[in-house]
Amino acid sequence: MHLNECYAYFALRGFPMPPEEVSAALGLSPSKSWRAGDSHDAHQIPGKKREESFWRIDSRIDRHARVQLEDHVKDVLSQLEPCFTAAASLSRQNRGLMELVGCFHEYYPGLGFEASTIQRLAALGVEVDCDFYYLASESEAQQISSANAVARHR
Numbered sequence: 001m002h003l004n005e006c007y008a009y010f011a012l013r014g015f016p017m018p019p020e021e022v023s024a025a026l027g028l029s030p031s032k033s034w035r036a037g038d039s040h041d042a043h044q045i046p047g048k049k050r051e052e053s054f055w056r057i058d059s060r061i062d063r064h065a066r067v068q069l070e071d072h073v074k075d076v077l078s079q080l081e082p083c084f085t086a087a088a089s090l091s092r093q094n095r096g097l098m099e100l101v102g103c104f105h106e107y108y109p110g111l112g113f114e115a116s117t118i119q120r121l122a123a124l125g126v127e128v129d130c131d132f133y134y135l136a137s138e139s140e141a142q143q144i145s146s147a148n149a150v151a152r153h154r
Contacts, residue, residue, distance in 0.1 A: 002105035002135070003064045008072035008098060010080060010087070010126065011056035015094040022055045025090065026083040031058035056099075069100050070113050077120050088124050096126040103133050 009031065012022060019033035033055040040048050057079055059072035076098070080087045090096070098121055100111075111130070113121075121128060 004106055005063045005103040006069055006072060007059050007063045008076050008100045009056045009058045010076045011054060011097045011099060012090055012094040013054055013097065014052040019053060019055045022090065025086050028057055028083065030055045032056050068109055069102060069111055070117055073098060073117060092125040096124060098126045098128045100130045103135055105135050
């Protein structure tokens, strides 16, 4: 049985300076970063160059922990707290994003935010993007495929 995998991250996109300057301005090391023009990872898109700069900081909560998605967002916000004003300024200038990702195998935890979390996201000036995937087991996928095949033959 596969466990759910959920996480969140704060990202800045398309900024003109090197990612190291973002790190210095925030006093944080990124979980991942790159410059416009860098190559994609070989297994993603060989030979293709990245179109824009990117800097992100991930939630520190284990991706398979049985917690609410909001807990991941709160963890990212707590990491940004010491540099919140600078992060909000950079976010407004450089397409700030709070990304939530969920790959659901066993259950869907739902999505809800306390008013204080929504207020912090608004103060940070981010877009919120949710990428949620329900990943059926092989037996469920076979049942769905068989049902679709039967339906097509009627």
